[in-house]
Amino acid sequence: MRANLYRTHTCGELRTEHAETSARLSGWIHTVRDHRGVVFLSLRDHYGQTQVVFDDEHPEARDLARHLHHETVVRIEGEVRPRPEGTENQALATGAVEVHARSIDVLSTADLLPFQVARDDGVHEDLRLTYRFLDLRRERMQRNLKMRARVVSFIRSYMERSGFLEVHTPILANSSPEGARDYLVPSRVHPGMFYALPQAPQQFKQLLMVSGVDRYYQIAPCFRDEDARADRSPGEFYQLDLEMAFAEQEDVFDAVEPLMIALTEEVGGKRVKTTPFPRLTYRESLERFGNDKPDMRFGMEIADLTGEFVESEFGTFAKATKGGGGVRAISVPGAAAWTRSAIKRFEDRARALGAGGLVVVGFDEGSTYGLGFAKFFSRAEIDALATRTGAGKGDLVWVCASARALDASRVLGILRVEAAEILGLRDPNVLAWGWITDFPMFERDEATGKVDFSHNPFSMPKGGLEALDSMDPTEISANQYDIFCNGLELSSGAVRNYSPEVMYRAFEIAGYDRSEVDARFGHMIAAFRFGAPPHAGIAPGIERLVMLLAGEPNLREVVPFPKNQHCRDLMLGAPSAVPDAHLAELHITLVPPESGE
DSSP: OOOOSSOSSOTTTOOGGGTTSEEEEEEEEEEEEEETTEEEEEEEETTEEEEEEEOTTSHHHHHHHTTOOTTOEEEEEEEEEEOOTTOOOTTSTTTTEEEEEEEEEEEEOOOOOSSOSSSOOOOOHHHHHHTHHHHTTSHHHHHHHHHHHHHHHHHHHHHHHTTOEEOOOOSSBOOOOSSSBOOEEEOSSSTTOEEEOOSOSHHHHHHHHHTTOSEEEEEEEEEEBOOOBTTBOSEEEEEEEEEEESOOHHHHHHHHHHHHHHIIIIISOOEESSSSOOEEEHHHHHHHHSSSSOOOSSOOOOEEOTGGGTTOSSHHHHHHHHTTOEEEEEEETTGGGSOHHHHHHHHHHHHHTTOSOOEEEEEETTEEEOTTOGGGSOHHHHHHHHHHHTOOTTOEEEEEEESSHHHHHHHHHHHHHHHHHHHTOOOTTEEOEEEEEOOBSEEEOTTTOOEEESSOTTBOBTTHHHHHHHSOGGGOBBSEEEEEETTEEEEEEEEBOOOHHHHHHHHHHTTOOHHHHHHHHHHHHHHHTTTOOOEEEEOOBHHHHHHHHHTOSSGGGGSSSOOOTTSOBTTTTBSOOOOHHHHHHTTOOOOOOOTTO
């Protein structure tokens, strides 16, 4: 077998059993230390780092090594030797050995770096993204790339073993009401007409079910023109898209739960908090946690005390309960020891979130103090606060009232997470998975009164056509579900609507007449008229999944080449202007923005 010109071993491969043998390594200069005639160079590649020693045995190699810039690419040959006793580096897999260099060849020189690769010293994100090819050399980023690859590989293996068929669906498609703006692609051969990049392969995977595919999956690219957030990539992302024929909600749960457990434990090396995954209805999640993607690694659940304060002498609470609103409370363990200024920050935060205020009651040795509020409560009301929230000695209870009960829950839900972070209750090595079910099918715009789909328009409404014909649309639940983990939504899924008449009626309620449905989704209507099986599916986001398993706070840390928060690729300079001739080929004329825009 022909010897490799550049290396006999990788920089993460050498161990004590290689001692007294010759090695050839190639990689990037990670660090250089010059110690009185002996130069120590750390050489790095994709697989790890190896310490290389240059000394008086080969002075020419040593003199060259001491003057090379970090990140210069070199090839080194030398002898593998055990490190002197007491100098081993337990942090490195190769830390028991070092290479005593005979020669060093420069393969590619590096200019002065815009930031150091060898350390993570708070470089501004825009600079990191501009030089992403350098940023990706960092150990953390290499680790995230490997984690992403392992996750995708593990998923593919699992899906194949579970009988799913991988099918690649088109990228150039038609517009679909998925809840975000489409990216449009102008057609050169059809002037004035556009493709849309798929927000999700929703229509195609349903058509595959009609086509006789029993279990479909793909690692699907998706494109949505929406603003960036810490847990959302602007522009594009990938998801594990899957669909199952002759299936209902329980079949999807049975397929997905074991995969998430295995990924958590075998790939992420973390612990699943509860199995089987807890299930909450949409309404229940809002009541107990203030949102529909709760962090269930800790307690501090929101308690409903509306009934206990109906006859309260505390005017704010009495007014809220009698006006159809509600009183909500949470217990904050150990917070009675907080300073007054620390508590005030949360009171101010509650007001900034739209609450009229935050009532604070503390418990100590069975007595109470309320920072000016406890005196307004009866003994029965104080006892109710303790009983319903589980508060005990040393705890604080935060109480919030609102004319709309869910607004109080929403505020306390945000404060709950922020307090838990301060208290160290969000264990990064625990993943608390769960399901949200029974989402509303429709929502009404308060300003216009218009009814629209709450989320996925292709979900089957619970109660079918009868519910659509007889119920207030905002009271209809969809056969729709989310999977969440540690305060993140991983995916939405649903039992699909496969009935033409149910689809026509659902879209009619949302303001689409039959002709518009036929124009946009006639292919699906036609398919359903030729025998469609009941089917259901889901599509967990790959980036969010990797972010959880890698313990990263921001999705951009697990995307190889992400856009920034303004949806710009700072490395490539995209989006960018194109020549007028190219626009002419696409039959596009640019209209300058109006003055002041």
